[in-house]
Amino acid sequence: EAQVTQNPRYLITVTGKKLTVTCSQNMNHEYMSWYRQDPGLGLRQIYYSMNVEVTDKGDVPEGYKVSRKEKRNFPLILESPSPNQTSLYFCASSLSPAHYEQYFGPGTRLTVT
Amino acid sequence: AQSVTQLDSHVSVSEGTPVLLRCNYSSSYSPSLFWYVQHPNKGLQLLLKYTSAATLVKGINGFEAEFKKSETSFHLTKPSAHMSDAAEYFCVVITTEGTYKYIFGTGTRLKVLA
Numbered sequence: 001e002a003q004v005t006q007n008p009r010y011l012i013t014v015t016g017k018k019l020t021v022t023c024s025q026n027m028n029h030e031y032m033s034w035y036r037q038d039p040g041l042g043l044r045q046i047y048y049s050m051n052v053e054v055t056d057k058g059d060v061p062e063g064y065k066v067s068r069k070e071k072r073n074f075p076l077i078l079e080s081p082s083p084n085q086t087s088l089y090f091c092a093s094s095l096s097p098a099h100y101e102q103y104f105g106p107g108t109r110l111t112v113t
Numbered sequence: 114a115q116s117v118t119q120l121d122s123h124v125s126v127s128e129g130t131p132v133l134l135r136c137n138y139s140s141s142y143s144p145s146l147f148w149y150v151q152h153p154n155k156g157l158q159l160l161l162k163y164t165s166a167a168t169l170v171k172g173i174n175g176f177e178a179e180f181k182k183s184e185t186s187f188h189l190t191k192p193s194a195h196m197s198d199a200a201e202y203f204c205v206v207i208t209t210e211g212t213y214k215y216i217f218g219t220g221t222r223l224k225v226l227a
């Protein structure tokens with residue numbers, strides 16, 4: 001089944017404790033992306049990747065890192081999480097960003113205390 | 114810079130009546146535009162997309178949208194609302210000025226009354 005998977009689905013952590021949210025797709029998509037969703041703000045893009053070893057900043061990259069060492073994986077790293085990073089995070093992938101839909105993962109709800 | 118504005122944060126309609134969700138975009142050239150839907154506690158699903166082909170775009174579940182360049186609008190419509198349409202809807206534009214950023218509107222929550 002074609003899908004985007006994220007782990008974990010729920011995470012509660014403390015300020016400053018490094019964490020990684022994994023994202024994997026099995027559709028051989030070139031484009032992958034991370035978003036955060038906050039009430040009243042819609043989804044905001046954190047980082048995206050056009051292909052392996054090619055990443056670029058979205059609108060809200062501060063406090064986040066990403067890597068794209070393999071085509072299927074695009075982990076999101078929070079080196080030193082802070083409470084303002086409490087949010088719902090979505091990973092997505094697409095064959096070609098301008099012409100094809102993005103497939104979204106189920107979301108990761110992160111709480112930083 | 115490209116941007117998208119959803120004009121209503123909440124819309125309520127009665128079951129069986131038409132739905133209109135409004136979206137205006139700003140773009141220096143012909144954009145790619147999408148509508149996505151998010152049901153409660155679910156991920157996002159594509160409803161329809163405009164990528165410079167026909168200006169009237171048909172999507173899933175009876176939704177359609179019309180691209181109007183003169184009005185810089187891409188409003189989403191459905192002739193008859195169903196209870197299952199209750200969800201949050203997002204209008205999305207993609208920047209293609211050497212990058213491929215997705216810009217989401219702030220969302221419109223659709224409520225369908227019995």
